[in-house]
Structure formats: structure tokens, C-alpha cells
Amino acid sequence: MDAIKMVKENNFDVILMDIHMPGISGIEATQKIREFDKDLPILALTAVTIDENLDDFYKAGFNEIIPKPFKPEEFFEKIYRSLEGNKFSVDH
Secondary structure, three states: OOOHHHHHOOOOOOOOOOOOOOOHHHHHHHHHHHOOOOOOEEEEEEEOOOOOOHHHHHHHOOEEEEEOEEEEEEHHHHHHHHHHHHHHHHHH
């Protein structure tokens, strides 16, 4: 709930959202953020298990999924792509 409040009250370029958090899940938090902000890039950080369907993350409103443990070059590439994609859609 704190993350949702922070997004409402501040301007962020990108959000790195852990899926498994205390309180509400990262999926629930992302869905609530999408109710008032459709454009902010949100990247899911997760130790993906067999039980988790990656399509569900995209349906919830995530732009990218970064599986843990992650390779630094993949991590930064996905953040860069999300920022550039958002910049392109806003500027053009």
C-alpha cells in the first residue's frame, strides 16, 4: 500500500516491483497503480516458479519481467528498453 501511495504522490521514471511482498502482492499493487497510471513502466522482479504464469504478469500491467537471479546486463537492458519505450510513446 505504501508503494501505491508513493506512486500517487511522486513522479517516477520506472518502478521495479517485487512480486512477493508483505501485505499485498506486487501483482495487486501493479493493478491498483494501473487504475490511475497506465503509462509508467513497471517491471516485475520475481523468482519465477512453475506455478507462476508469465502471461498473468503482463495481464496485470507489467511492462517487463526480470527473473531472479538476474544477469546485470539483462537487468539494465530491460530497464533501458522500458525507459526508452516510455519516452518514445510520450514524446511522439
